Amino acid sequence: MRQAKVLVIGAGALGNEILKNCALLGIGNVLVADMDVIENSNLSRSVLFRAADSGAPKAETACRGARGIYPEMNIHPFNGNIVHDLGLGVYLWADVIIGGLDNREARVAMNSGAFFARKPWIDGAIEVLDGVARVFSPADDGPCYECTMSATDWKMLENRRSCALLTREQMLSGKVPTTPTTASIVAGIEMQEATKIIHGIAPMAGRALIYNGLNADSYPVTYQRKEDCYGHETYQELLLLGCGVADLTVGELLVRARQDLGSESAVIGLARDVISHLSCPVCFSQEEVFKSLGKVTEADAVCPDCGKTRVPVTFTTLGLDDQLDGVRFSELGVPLFDIVTARTGERSISYVFDGDAARLLGPLPTRLSLMDSPPEGGE
Template sequence: MSGTAKFIQQRQEVFRYIPGFDIEAVARAKVMVIGAGALGNEVLKNLALLNIGYVVIVDFDVVEPSNLSRSVLFREADCDGKTLKSLVAARRIRELNPSIKINVINGDIAADVGLGVFRRMDVIIGCLDNILARQSVNRAVFKIGKSWIDGGLDDTSGSVASYRNGHACYECSLSKSDRELIRQRFSCPDKIRRYASVGRMPTTPINASIIGALQVQQAMYEINGITDQDLLGKKLKFFGGINEMLITNMMEVHEPHCLSNDEYPEIIESDNLRAEMSVGDFLKWARSYFETENVTLRLDDEFVTSLMSEQTGAIFTVGIPRLSLDDQYVERFKQSDEDVIHIKDIVYEVDDHFPDQLLTLKEIGIPHLHIVNVLVDGDDKYVELTGDEAFLEFT
């Protein structure tokens, strides 16, 4: 018997002790794990041991020495300043389970993961350490009518919650102080991106293990259709200091103006569409497909077309998605060390008047396999870049 076959047989033994879990369903399941830090490590380790079929790992960070005290998959040799968490986590879980199929996305959840990727998942698990990334996952997942499992760590405590449109909304559950943190982050025009420390909490290996395990348990409930004890619409809080857990029901309806309350009614798939096609070719496709000249591509995030120096008032023509605009990019436009660069002009809508029709959709901030919003004669349509399907290949 080969090593892998033996491994699978051992897994089947484990499942005999967990009533209601279907080994075939688990081996077919596709799970996206967003964030490969302390919590992501625990979740990925458990998924590998449970013989989950397919895993997508999303992270953009490199391994740092401070990660070693709480991350089961990282080693000292990984802290060379260039080893990506996503890749090393993938390698280590493959050591744990050689039959697992993995797709790694080295990127930012808000900018680099198309909605079509979310759409192809059975379970979406957030192992994130900041509010903005969670808000971004919530909006994405709700658009396609799926649920996601959020895990959060707070000193010695932590929480697990499962959100789905109509059951509970992460965005609506934000406190006043959370919202204030987000507002401050966006109020300064040239302090851009890497929402880094917004709402970040310290972590121990103990609460990371417990919360990560509860997230995976919820994932198994979802995969196996077990609903009587799952956490959909609920939040489980674990209090490490007093060894107690508390489950509360969350609010089912959205607050007015919640931006997560935007489920796409129908998604049009087309193999002819890819993120690497030009803006001009996309608009041409849309005019032909919808049989009208009146088509506009609406962007999820701003596309910056000019920057301005505060010191001299000089204006610079650029073309970069706002989410890609970081301090390093802005540096080259500074007229002196004290200069501050501001965003001058942004574009939300792309049509025949867009200045550079040769830019690709990717270059204007649309990720592979995304579902884009096209305004057709005043009506919203949702079109998937299905030609990018190979992007989600598992190896």
């Protein structure tokens, strides 16, 4: 347990209970990711927060609270959006990933990262007196989170994504009430499954435990794998670049990738949408942006010429032309410790910007927990 590396995403009611349990169980290394700050409404259901913490980042405060329980815990916060700001390398780093999330978009991103890295992850959700804990494990060729989503779930997610530039108020809308008692129960189940994974004991992979607090009962659910589900995508080959996103240009990596793949037609795929420009549908003006979609706000989209809302034009593929060859990956909004994938035909190589690991992980050990051992620097 002391050597384990755990990624906890979400530091709200569930995340607080998960981190409390991590501390009590003696988990040695924990990265905590959350983008929010503490509000007064959080104080009644979050064991690690105090009244004086109002307005402080949740991730930092939760880390401090967990360290107060277990002073030897090596724990570090990540204050950012896990969809747009958290590099995929953290999923390669972690032994197990535990979620305390409250929206589908973040769960889909977490599921994609975990399955890409071939790591098990544990999801939890609570609503008033009800809750669910479930485990998804790529190693068992079982279902992923996306396999469990209905057509209605996808419709709601697409409606959210179609409004690409959301205000903070819109992003926080639709939140549901929670209680500290249900959070404690669900987080306890999540942490129990994580402990089993760390000790090499088979978890309830592909299954969920549904808790009904009103009737004080629970029951298991088994999910079915959808073979055509995009959520199962993983890497074919993995290479550690030994540098960060600010150290390499698009053109330099394209040259490297085309040599590695033996094809001049190879292109590089990004893990996130990048805005190339904002286009006004009224006055037809355009502005080059080249930022991650998650970094552009609703205010940024207002046309300076006519005041109307501009439409973001995005891309995820590099190498179709040489326009961006001299641009560094950091300038495209690619986050620290991220992974990009070069492809030609049916073959692909995923490149890890592991040179950023220490900057993102802080005092945590930077050694990756890989299913196999890729060569560093491609050697």
